[in-house]
Amino acid sequence: MKFHSDKLIPVVAVAVSALAFSSAAVAVDADAAKQLAKQNNCFKCHAIDKDKDGPAYHKVAEKLKGKADAEEKLIHHITSGEKAKFPDGHEEEHKIVKTSPPHDEAQIKNLVDWILAQ
Amino acid sequence: MANDKPGAIKRCWTALRKPSAKYSLLALLVVGFFSGIFFWGAFNTGMEATNKLEFCIGCHEMRDTVYQEYKETIHYSNRTGVRAICSDCHVPKDWTHKMIRKIQASKEVWGKLTGFVDTPAKFEAHRMELATHEWARMKAAGSRECLNCHNFDAMSPELQKQTPYKKHMKAKAEGKTCIDCHKGIAHHLPKEYEEPDDE
Numbered sequence: 001m002k003f004h005s006d007k008l009i010p011v012v013a014v015a016v017s018a019l020a021f022s023s024a025a026v027a028v029d030a031d032a033a034k035q036l037a038k039q040n041n042c043f044k045c046h047a048i049d050k051d052k053d054g055p056a057y058h059k060v061a062e063k064l065k066g067k068a069d070a071e072e073k074l075i076h077h078i079t080s081g082e083k084a085k086f087p088d089g090h091e092e093e094h095k096i097v098k099t100s101p102p103h104d105e106a107q108i109k110n111l112v113d114w115i116l117a118q
Numbered sequence: 119m120a121n122d123k124p125g126a127i128k129r130c131w132t133a134l135r136k137p138s139a140k141y142s143l144l145a146l147l148v149v150g151f152f153s154g155i156f157f158w159g160a161f162n163t164g165m166e167a168t169n170k171l172e173f174c175i176g177c178h179e180m181r182d183t184v185y186q187e188y189k190e191t192i193h194y195s196n197r198t199g200v201r202a203i204c205s206d207c208h209v210p211k212d213w214t215h216k217m218i219r220k221i222q223a224s225k226e227v228w229g230k231l232t233g234f235v236d237t238p239a240k241f242e243a244h245r246m247e248l249a250t251h252e253w254a255r256m257k258a259a260g261s262r263e264c265l266n267c268h269n270f271d272a273m274s275p276e277l278q279k280q281t282p283y284k285k286h287m288k289a290k291a292e293g294k295t296c297i298d299c300h301k302g303i304a305h306h307l308p309k310e311y312e313e314p315d316d317e
Contacts, residue, residue, distance in 0.1 A: 035309060039302060043313045045281070053281055092279050100190050100306065 033114030036107055040097045048118055053086060057118040064116060074112045165220065169205035177230060180204075183241045187305045194304075200267075207263050207304065208252070215259070246308035253297055261295035268296060 037043060045054040055063075064070035076082065077094060084094040099107040124132070138146060167173060175181040188194050193202040210216045235241040235248075256263070270290040275283050289299060301307060 031309075035307070038311065038313055039307050044285075044299070086281065090280055092281055098190070100187060102190055 028113045028117055029110055030114055032107065033111045036097070036099065036111050039100075040095065042095075042097070051087070054084070057115045061116050061118045070116055071109070071112055074115060075108055078112070079108060165216070168220070168223075169209055171203040171205075174204040179230065179235050179241065183235075183238055184305045191304045202267065202304075206266065210259070210262060211266060215262070245306075246310040249301070249305075249308050249311070253301060256297040257295070261297045264296040264300075 037046075045052050046057060048057045050056050051059065060074070064074065067073070077084070078097045081093045081096050083091040085091050097108060097111065175185045188204075193207075195201075209219050229235065233240075235244055241248075270286060273283060273286055278286070285299070289295075301311070
């Protein structure tokens, strides 16, 4: 069987880009996400697997699992100061997560993706 | 012939111990008084000069690392325009503790001379060690420098969000001070730092 290079190139390109996109979707830098969470005192109110003043990240991920806008929703939640509901029923603005350098969307996205992967 | 002339130090000491035959006691007191004011003023001016932000970032070790991080925080820029500079948090205000801290800081001069953290990579490698020292100093002092501006009793339950207010009052009741919970507020936390699970 003979391969024609002019036909092979587009096939390889599609395969490589598919691989690149799929790995980008799962490539969460867990260390960077946890460091950002630590720096923003997220763990004062949240833990990975148990509820504190805020819900466990497991629970957050579970709640948003399968929703197309999960990432977008969570990004909005931690960057807009929208109200969060507490166990005793009162509502309070959620802390706005800050990055260094400021307003680094990639760091926020990485943190959100890490939370959703819990 | 043996030379029995006393040495320079001994002659100087003898002269200092001898009562003045030339100047009146009043003249000596007046000169001593004003010299005292002058030297005290010069000493304090020197101390204050080393408390300025410009002095702290005069060396690249601080300017390229912690200063850049501090500029992104609320202690540098905020709604009310109140700024806390390096010395506000890292140097005690009262004289005795300030002098002790300044003497300790002479070790930092040695660090500068020997290039202890003369690159950002070296600084990062020592960040946990440096931060641990400063947290220990703050803890031992009961967060004294934080308390120059912050106070549990001045926190308003109406103006502070309910959750932090509740945590602050709990911390107060437990005898905690600011540094027990607030670490890395003006600089990045060291990567090795692990948040204690206090719930």
